[in-house]
Amino acid sequence: MNFFGSLLNALPGAVAQGMLWGVMAVGVFLTFRILDVADLTVDGSLACGGAVCVMMIRSGADPWLALACAAGAGMLAGLCTGLLHTRCGIPAILAGILTQLALYSVNLRILDGKANQPLSVDKYPLLVSQRYVRELSAHNPILPAVAILALLVGGLYWYFGTERGCAVRAVGANAGMARAQGIDTRRATVTGLMLSNGLVAGAGALLAQYQGAADVNMGRGAIVIGLAAVIIGEVLFSRVFRNFALKMASVVIGAILYYIVLQIVLQMGLNTNDLKLLTAAVVAVFLSVPVWKDRLLQNKPGGGKRHA
Amino acid sequence: MLELREISKTFHPGTVNARRALDRLSLTLADGDFVTVIGGNGAGKSTLLNAVAGTFPIDGGQILLGGQDVTRLPEHRRAAFLGRVFQDPMMGTAPTMQIDENLALAARRGQRRGLKWGVTRVERERYRVLLAELGLGLEARMRAKTGLLSGGQRQALTLLMATLRQPKLLLLDEHTAALDPKTAEKVLEITRELVEKHRLTTLMITHNMKDAIACGNRLVMMDGGRIVLDLSGEEKRRLTVSDLLERFSAAGGKEVGDKLLLS
Numbered sequence: 001m002n003f004f005g006s007l008l009n010a011l012p013g014a015v016a017q018g019m020l021w022g023v024m025a026v027g028v029f030l031t032f033r034i035l036d037v038a039d040l041t042v043d044g045s046l047a048c049g050g051a052v053c054v055m056m057i058r059s060g061a062d063p064w065l066a067l068a069c070a071a072g073a074g075m076l077a078g079l080c081t082g083l084l085h086t087r088c089g090i091p092a093i094l095a096g097i098l099t100q101l102a103l104y105s106v107n108l109r110i111l112d113g114k115a116n117q118p119l120s121v122d123k124y125p126l127l128v129s130q131r132y133v134r135e136l137s138a139h140n141p142i143l144p145a146v147a148i149l150a151l152l153v154g155g156l157y158w159y160f161g162t163e164r165g166c167a168v169r170a171v172g173a174n175a176g177m178a179r180a181q182g183i184d185t186r187r188a189t190v191t192g193l194m195l196s197n198g199l200v201a202g203a204g205a206l207l208a209q210y211q212g213a214a215d216v217n218m219g220r221g222a223i224v225i226g227l228a229a230v231i232i233g234e235v236l237f238s239r240v241f242r243n244f245a246l247k248m249a250s251v252v253i254g255a256i257l258y259y260i261v262l263q264i265v266l267q268m269g270l271n272t273n274d275l276k277l278l279t280a281a282v283v284a285v286f287l288s289v290p291v292w293k294d295r296l297l298q299n300k301p302g303g304g305k306r307h308a
Numbered sequence: 309m310l311e312l313r314e315i316s317k318t319f320h321p322g323t324v325n326a327r328r329a330l331d332r333l334s335l336t337l338a339d340g341d342f343v344t345v346i347g348g349n350g351a352g353k354s355t356l357l358n359a360v361a362g363t364f365p366i367d368g369g370q371i372l373l374g375g376q377d378v379t380r381l382p383e384h385r386r387a388a389f390l391g392r393v394f395q396d397p398m399m400g401t402a403p404t405m406q407i408d409e410n411l412a413l414a415a416r417r418g419q420r421r422g423l424k425w426g427v428t429r430v431e432r433e434r435y436r437v438l439l440a441e442l443g444l445g446l447e448a449r450m451r452a453k454t455g456l457l458s459g460g461q462r463q464a465l466t467l468l469m470a471t472l473r474q475p476k477l478l479l480l481d482e483h484t485a486a487l488d489p490k491t492a493e494k495v496l497e498i499t500r501e502l503v504e505k506h507r508l509t510t511l512m513i514t515h516n517m518k519d520a521i522a523c524g525n526r527l528v529m530m531d532g533g534r535i536v537l538d539l540s541g542e543e544k545r546r547l548t549v550s551d552l553l554e555r556f557s558a559a560g561g562k563e564v565g566d567k568l569l570l571s
């Protein structure tokens with residue numbers, strides 16, 4: 001009984017956190033599933049968004065403006081990775097790692113040389129804050145989170161239905177075909193990376209407000225959490241949700257479920273230090289499931305071709 | 309329409325793997341020419357088409373399309389003038405996108421892509437009519453992902469996409485080679501219809517000598533990155549397969565004829 005009682009108590013927090021990470025996961029979905037590149041910039045751009053947002057609010061800026069600027073900073077990070085990849089011919093993964101590493105120094109500069117900068121909800125009118133997550137009031141962070149997510153999914157659904165958005169999708173689906181249809185694949189890739197990192201940095205800005213601090217390490221392993229959300233969403237909903245907006249929604253739900261499951265295993269006594277190991281293992285298993293399924297089906301006698 | 313002036317291409321130059329795939333090749337296509345290209349494996353046929361399409365920069369020479377020098381134009385800019393169908397049916401379409409979305413992408417080849425809808429209702433109606441003309445029943449499956457189509461259906465769709473906006477030149481690289489004979493026949497028939505309907509200037513590579521003879525008004529044979537035989541008009545019309553083999557041997561030496569027979 002105690003277990004369920006405290007779980008219920010922790011549930012709103014898990015949902016709110018899952019929703020904010022859901023913003024980030026949609027960004028990862030864009031690169032991983034639509035552009036078909038694994039972009040490791042996100043670990044850096046998440047912290048960058050948090051840093052920019054916190055420092056701006058602390059110097060008196062409006063939280064919405066700070067959020068927009070954080071997203072802008074993330075887009076610059078995406079631009080950087082995109083140019084390294086498309087103009088300098090560096091493989092996408094390495095280009096992302098380079099930007100991410102560089103961002104660590106940049107983020108420390110933004111944070112005024114400190115690894116952590118607090119942001120008190122008492123002093124500033126924050127958009128979302130952990131403090132009110134169990135309150136039934138207009139301050140509850142779940143409300144703005146829902147609004148932001150709805151806007152985001154709607155906006156992206158519209159964008160990827162436009163001529164330009166279709167071109168970006170085509171590049172991820174078949175780059176050779178896209179070029180043959182006159183699409184500048186390099187530009188589309190850069191656009192996609194900018195969009196994705198803008199979302200991720202925006203998520204960082206929201207998370208920093210939610211936790212009441214920006215930390216230079218807040219993005220560590222973010223890509224894996226984003227992937228976990230994408231994969232959980234796909235495993236559960238890929239058969240029912242075919243519409244593009246619903247696919248993005250399933251990624252958000254994946255992120256929320258991830259945090260709820262996390263809460264459960266933590267309450268069952270898992271050591272917090274082992275969390276990343278668990279997350280990595282879960283992602284590795286789910287990413288390899290389709291591959292193993294194919295392999296097992298092929299090796300069954302009579303099931304598909306065999307080597308001579 | 310197309311003018312190639314002494315174009316050359318060597319892959320991996322300066323290494324032990326250096327391959328001269330195009331050797332100062334010149335070729336001029338008049339407006340409305342339908343040229344079939346044959347030659348043994350490694351003769352440079354695909355390299356020729358890819359050089360025209362701009363898949364890679366060439367080492368020397370000039371490429372003119374409709375009088376315009378496109379030698380330095382990147383692939384996606386040149387695409388405005390070209391329709392392309394590849395040997396691999398997977399290569400011509402975006403598998404995770406719908407049939408109508410693929411067509412809409414092709415309908416905007418060479419145009420500025422803005423923030424208008426990617427597929428409009430009006431154009432969907434147009435696609436329905438055009439797909440029905442293919443006679444494959446695709447008009448009823450416009451919202452299906454192209455990844456679900458068979459190889460033949462994909463090649464037919466890719467052909468339609470290639471001709472949706474009138475290209476200055478249609479490039480076909482063994483686009484029936486991966487299909488079973490019956491499907492290949494059907495796709496070739498669609499090819500003929502579309503080329504005729506739009507009066508397209510066409511460059512078609514094939515390994516099938518009967519097709520090479522039956523299609524088009526001109527036949528070109530390649531070997532070692534050069535054109536070794538160029539037949540057109542009455543001479544091409546009277547050509548038979550055995551004729552052709554003989555001419556090959558005369559033009560490129562016995563070796564060439566053997567290579568062709570083998571392939």
Ligand SMILES: Nc1ncnc2c1ncn2[C@@H]1O[C@H](COP(=O)(O)OP(=O)(O)OP(=O)(O)O)[C@@H](O)[C@H]1O
Nearest residue numbers: 319320327329347348349350351352353354355356
């Ligand atoms: N991307 C590449 N890198 C290196 N070498 C290449 C490349 N493409 C073609 N070649 C080489 O260039 C030569 C011509 O190849 P090409 O593909 O044009 O021949 P082809 O006439 O199309 O042959 P096939 O009938 O087998 O398709 C071959 O020796 C080939 O090995």
Ligand SMILES: [Mg+2]
Nearest residue numbers: 353354355481
């Ligand atoms: Mg070839």
